[in-house]
Amino acid sequence: MAVLGTGYLGATHAVCMAELGFTVIGYDVDTAKVARLSVGEVPFFEPGLEELLRKNLESGRLSFTAEIGDVATWADVHFICVGTPQRPSDGGADLTYVDAVVDALIDTGLAPGALVVGKSTVPTGTAAALAARIHAAAPDAELAWNPEFLREGFAVNDTLRPDRLVFGVMPDGAAEARLRAVYAQTIEAGTPVVVTDYATAELVKVAANAFLATKISFINAMAEICDVAGADVLELATSIGYDARIGSRFLRPGIGFGGGCLPKDIRAFQARATELGAADSLAFLAEVDAVNLRARGRAVTLTRSALGGTVDGRRLGVLGAAFKPNSDDIRDSPALDIAAALAADGALVTVYDPAAVPNARPRYPSLNYASSVREAVTGADAVLVLTEWGEFRELDPAALLSYVAGAVMVDGRHALDAARWRAAGWTYHSLGRPAAAPTEADAR
Structure with missing residues (x-):
């Protein structure tokens, strides 16, 4: 099989398909990326992936190329894994790379009976249009749509042991049987399979992301209410999460979602709904987006308040950039947006992240960067935890006191034990929770 596009999705899929025993060639127009993958280097941070890459390169089952001719007529199955970035004009999905790779396959020539499988996140209607183009050029070739559901940081497991497989296929074709053969080990392990039409398969990914984004923004909207009502959003989230109809997953308040999927996908979903004349159906996603972005501004305001109303000239140690x-992904990162906003207000900001500093440095050159937690917080008037790495959760609040100038903690992710930090002498602040534990005097 061929995997077309070797970014985050494509590289992971190529490695994992080789791990399942297939002979796989990954194709990309980016020769530098192909060169790095070919020598066993993953161009991004993903736990466990580099080890599997090297293992399968050594086995001979996996290789990479920048020549479309090496894969077009060779592969029985082609997985489309290229990016669909947001269009600057209207927020819709840019299909330039999808169209380009399909054109390249058609121009070079598909093997007789080839199956082309889309995994990229695309607007509904895309698969039907691509299927018509492929059929016109190669009448015995088929198209299927098999959306991906990868979580950064868990991508290997999500590929080898997914929670479901969705096959968007034409009725009476051979695509379903061939996809079942591709995923035979996964299906035998008990993974549910949903066989549906193109449009539904395309909608599954964006509908799932829209729902998750809505759930995250809902609890962050509740945090806004808790701030003005004097309530505790963590206790609220725990209480409503016991309701089986709601559940506790993704009811974690904080500074909101980011990355290359949720923000892009909900905006592209709205743009496509508008094109289809159904803008009102997804109008609520505009507020979901607004609540998410508002959480970043609220974190900046909370930091100012924690420091007496201004951050100008104050030293801040920011823990987290991804x-x-x-993950080392800084796309639409709430942590870096907040750090940059505080720096713009006059703060002297130093950022540390276990993986993302090399990506953050060229994108946010106005910030200072550290190579350790200790370096980031030394002399800081306040410390902000903005990405919930395990390293930050496990920090010893008493040990950290000897390095900071001010014992002020702003926990943007509710990642820390507030009582433990307060007991160690820190002033602890977080969105949607009282600034300090209530006393008996407060109760009276």
Whole structure:
């Protein structure tokens, strides 16, 4: 099989398909990326992936190329794994790379009976249009849509042991049987399979992301209410999470979501709904987006308040740059947006992240960067935890006191034990929770 596009999705899929025993060639127009993958280097941080890459390169089952001719007529199955970035004009999905790779396959020539499988996140209607183009050029070739559901930091497990497989296929074709053969080991392990039409398969990924984004923004909206009502959003989230109809997953308040999927996908979903004449159906996603972005501004305001109303000239140690832990992805990172906003207010900001500093440094050159927690917080008037890495959760609050100038903690992710930090002498602040534990005097 061929995997077309070797970014985050494609590289992971190529490695994992080789791990399942297939002979795989990964194709990309980026020769530098191909060169790094070919010698066993993953161009991004993903736990466990580099070890599997090297193992499968050594086995001979996996290779990479920048020549479309090496894969077009060779592969039985082609997985489309290229990016669909946000269009600057209207927020819709840019299909330039999808169209380019399909054109390249058609121009070079597909093997007889080839199956082309889309995994990229695309607007509904894309698969039907691509299927028509492929059929016109190669009448015995088929197209299927098999959306991905990878979580950064867990991508290897999510590929080898997914929670579901979705096959968007044409009725009466051979695509379903061939996809079942591709995923035979996964299906035998008990993974549910949903066989559906193109449009539904395309909608599954964006609908799932829209729901998750809504759930995250809902609890952050509740944090806003808790701030003005004097309530505790963590206790609120725990209480409503016991309701089986709601559940506790993704009811974690904080500074909101980021990355290359949720923000882009909910905006592209709205843009496509508008094109289809159904803008009102997804109008609520505009507020989901607004609540998410507002959380970043609220974290800046909280930091100012914690320091007496201004951050000008104050030293801040920011722990976290990636949009989530176990990743070096800084796309639409709430942590870096907050750090940059505080720096723009006059703060002297030093950022540390276990993986994302090399990516953050060229994008946010106005910030200072450290190579350790200790370096980031030394002399700081306040410390902000903005990405919930395990390293930060496990910090010893008493040991950290000897390095900081001010014992002020702003926990943007509710990652820390507030009582433990307060007991060690820190002033602890977080969105949606009282600034200090209530006393008996407060109760009277």
